[in-house]
Amino acid sequence: MVNVLKWLGVLLLGIVLGYALRDTGLSRVIDERRAEAVGTLASSYIASQTELDDRAQVKTVAGLQHIEVEVDQPAPGVFRASGVGNTFLIRTDEGLVLFDTGLATQAAKHKRLLQDSVPGEVTHIVLSHSHADHIGGTKFWLAEFPDAQVVTHAKFLEGQRYLKDLERHFWSRNRLLYTFMPEEPPEGGMNAYGGITPDIEVAEGEVLTFTLGGVRFEAIAAAGAEGDDNLVLWLPDRRLLFSGDFFGPLFPMVPNLFTLRGEKFRDPLAYVRSLDRLIALEPEMVLPSHFDPISGAERVRQDMQRMRDATQFIHDQTVAGMNRGDSLWQLMRDVQLPPELALSQGHGKVSWNVRSIWEHYSTWFHFESTTELYPVQIRELYPDLAALAGGPEPLAAKARQSLQTGELEAALHWVELGLASQPDHPELLQARLDALKQLLDRAYQQGSNYSETGWLKSRIDATEAALD
Ligand SMILES: [Zn+2]
Structure with a gap:
């Protein structure tokens, strides 16, 4: 109780000072501190409502709720603020490049901790895709660095548009699936979803190249396991791949072509094409925006190939079954990954992918009964x-x-x-x-x-x- 009162006090003081000092840099700092206080309250609530899946035999997304927000340095000059989503800051002699900005409730703390470790001017904010756990801090950073260039996939704006339009629909579903979520989506202010306008858009299949302080950067637009607005950041001289959610939150995993909360279908063959492009880069380290980096060129290559082959396998088996005239329900039972392609189904699930591919190609009329039409x-x-x-x-x-x-x-x-x-x-x-x-x-x-x-x-x- 004493803790809650303390936070309420901080909040109130923040609101009063924020009003008095609006339009000054100090007001921005107070906004951030207030957001951090609200975020700390939210995080401890979420942690208290989330039991770890003790029975889970593989790592699942549930583990994300229990990751402390702190800063580490996974590679020289690369700083990571951890949490539900990671925020990366890459240091060069001419400025800082941000990759993803985390969840809004953790973003102010990410920003403060990263700036304590790496002072300097942010010149680029590269966003992996439009999901809330990857772009939540963008407004905080832009408030201090309004000239920073926001770089996204060309489909980012459309991704943000439909997630915002259907916010209430998805929110009510997320409430059921993840019961720790608050009842209402945050409205207005820094924590609200959406409202990010890219300065540079990269079309699917294309690469934006820039050099800063002698470091070469390549922002590659490559549709991924979490959607067609996926952008990865590649540092060719150091073979570092900032993957965002390109593979999904786990590495390696079965892609989540279908989400229970109901987002748009993700095209498996576009993902396979992208995997081929990224495998050819021969990354030495993958730095995903969830959980820890994965190092070792050989391991990374093997895992990426397995994800590519498993995705292709699920696709091809489904298509073959459709052409044989198998029913969808039979295929959902029959299509299984062979042992050499076994992958975590902690986020994506083979049988749901089978159904999604079936209905993506042939839509929802299964030719089983006239009643389906009405x-x-x-x-x-x-x-x-x-x-x-x-x-x-x-x-x-x-x-x-x-x-x-x-x-x-x-x-x-x-x-x-x-x-x-x-x-x-x-x-x-x-x-x-x-x-x-x-x-x-x-x-x-x-x-x-x-x-x-x-x-x-x-x-x-x-x-x-x-x-x-
Ligand atoms: Zn994510």
Whole structure:
């Protein structure tokens, strides 16, 4: 309580001083300190609400919530502020180059700590893509260095546009998946998403080259695993690759062509083409904007090749199955990575990628039933079906049976049919809870996909609440 009061005091003082000193440099510093105080409050709240996935057999995105904000130096002249997203500052004799600016709630602290380590003028701000955890501090830096050139992929603005237009839609979904998120997106001020205008846009397939203090930089527009607005920064003389989210948050991983929260599909073949370009660079070190750098040319090459081959494999197997006339549902079960292409599915998931590729190429009409063409769904008939089946009891018995034989998906279907006739039926709710818990166990055994476990946990919480 004393802590909260202290932060509130800081906040209040900041607001009063910020108003009195607006339009001066001091006001900017106060804005930053205020943002840092709010961010510290938010971070400790998030940490208190996030349990680490002890059962996760692979590293997942959940670990990002527990990374301390601090500065290290992964390579000479390269400084990193860690956190949910990393901010990198590259020092040259003629100025500083920023790569990504982190999450808004951590950005002010990133900026202060980096500037304590590396004073100087920022001349370029290179942004890897439009996601909030990579551009959150841009406004803080631009407030002090308004002449810095913001460099992005040519598709960055469109990425930012649709994420902003659909902010509320995505926010409500993120709230379910990641329950630590606050109820409302921040509005106005430095913490709000969007409003970044690039000075230099690089078109897909092209490279922006510049030299600063004798250091050569190449900003390469290369569609990646997290979208078509991806830009990486390459330092050819030192073979350093600042990859942003090009590979996704884990290295190496199955690409996340489909996100549970519902963002646009990411084209697997564009990613394969980009991987070929980046493999040809022969990086000595990859510095991603999540988690730690990866060094060693041989390891980096092998992992990048495996990601390329696995992505191509999932794509080709899906296409072959479509041409054979296999159903989508069969392909989601059948397509599996062979052992030599095994990769973490902690963020991307093979079966969801199969479905996304199928529907990307052939859209949502599966030629299975005329009813697919119209908005009346089978669920609307559930109450009548449940009545025909004799009410919730026999359906609860069917659900139990399915649970006993390990048919967890079937159990959920029986439960949903039954609950349509009586939404608070305790036996059905209990069967749902058991099915969800077993699905969660299975998800942990099968790759600990963070979105899948997040969804299942939120459904478990809702079912427990309904049972109470
Ligand atoms: Zn990210």
